[in-house]
Amino acid sequence: MSRRTGSLAVQRLQCRHCGAELPVMGRSIVFRCATCRRLWAASGERLRPVRVDRAVIELTDPPDYAPGDIIHLPFWVAEIDLPRFESDVSKIMKSLRAAQARLAEASLTPDDREPDPLTELGLNLIGIESPPSGSQRIVPGAAIALPPSAELDFFLRTMTETGILRVFVPAFDSPGEQVRLSIGRLMTHRRPELRTEPSDGAGRTAVPVIQAAEALVLARYVFFSTFPASMDSCAGLIDRLEVRYAAEPLLVELPFVPHGAEIESLVGGFHIPARTLGALIEETASG
Ligand SMILES: [Zn+2]
Structure with missing residues (x-):
């Protein structure tokens, strides 16, 4: 470690307003002057006032x-x-x-199954038309x-x-x-x-x-x-x-x-x- 670095490490922080020594506390990045109550933040080698x-x-x-x-x-x-x-x-x-x-549109999948003739017949007998082949069904669970x-x-x-x-x-x-x-x-x-x-x-x-x-x-x-x-x-x-x-x-x-x-x-x-x-x-x- 150079002497210059060493001397910087022990440099005391002084209030730029009144010259009092600033307390260095724990994790603090800001220092409050005990005399004039102003706050200073270390910014490079200088202190800048904190609003x-x-x-x-x-x-x-x-x-x-x-x-x-x-x-x-x-x-x-x-x-x-x-x-x-x-x-x-x-x-x-x-x-x-x-x-x-x-x-939702993409999940409307074509129904490609062959019509079942017996089901067709049954549906026709009770008066319901069978759905056209290729009709779309909604697949549940596909929504955001x-x-x-x-x-x-x-x-x-x-x-x-x-x-x-x-x-x-x-x-x-x-x-x-x-x-x-x-x-x-x-x-x-x-x-x-x-x-x-x-x-x-x-x-x-x-x-x-x-x-x-x-x-x-x-x-x-x-x-x-x-x-x-x-x-x-x-x-x-x-x-x-x-x-x-x-x-x-x-x-x-x-x-x-x-x-x-x-x-x-x-x-x-x-x-x-x-x-x-x-x-x-x-x-x-x-x-
Ligand atoms: Zn001060």
């Missing part, structure tokens, strides 16, 4: 919790391009239905399973009626990817209203451990997991559906409050087990 917003919440009067109890957890928030989504789904379903119709049209229409209607659909991907450290996906699914499914302002980094926070590109890969799974089963299990649709976003994903801190063994999400109004975040809080909680 983080924070959800604005209405406090109840009297508040159900002390503001100091709130843990601000970062999520990547990606807004789905809804008009495009609706038109993509419609196009794919149209082509799947056409394929299904062609398949598609979501029922009514269900699909209802889904698209409810999805598009509020105008904005956001997918939430937890950016904080979690015990595993499944936990990340489950929390993301819960938040996305609730479709919470979201008002944000730039975060000042105050209070108990967690630094993000995943980047925007990784978050977008996970966002696809989170988004599909909120689909009705008939759609999510339709491989012809899911495999072809490209999820497009209305803008770059944003990093937003959402407020959570611990209650014993559970943690309540103040945005979305659901509870998750506290152990889901155990490792994270120890690692990143700060005044």
Whole structure:
């Protein structure tokens, strides 16, 4: 190892704003300055500022919790391009239905069996004409399973009626990817209203451990997991559906409050087990 490489390895990270030394923690790819609370991401040999917003919440009067109890957890928030989504789904379903119709047609197989003279005679005797030879019979089981049209229409209607659909991907450290996906699914499914302002980094926070590109890969799974089963299990649709976003994903801190063994999400109004975040809080909680 050259001396230069060696000296780079032990180089200290300093806040570009106030010069304070930045703490390096675990898997974190982002560093929060303990002095001025700004976030920095390592980018090559430089540090670049990380934009983080924070959800604005209405406090109840009297508040159900002390503001100091709130843990601000970062999520990547990606807004789905809804008009495009609706038109993509419609196009794919149209082509799947056409394929299904062609398949049904191809499975109408000619009946080549020789007419049985005795059956013919019997049918004629009771006044039924025998079917013309080469007539078509439908072979069952040859169809593609598609979501029922009514269900699909209802889904698209409810999805598009509020105008904005956001997918939430937890950016904080979690015990595993499944936990990340489950929390993301819960938040996305609730479709919470979201008002944000730039975060000042105050209070108990967690630094993000995943980047925007990784978050977008996970966002696809989170988004599909909120689909009705008939759609999510339709491989012809899911495999072809490209999820497009209305803008770059944003990093937003959402407020959570611990209650014993559970943690309540103040945005979305659901509870998750506290152990889901155990490792994270120890690692990143700060005044
Ligand atoms: Zn600083």
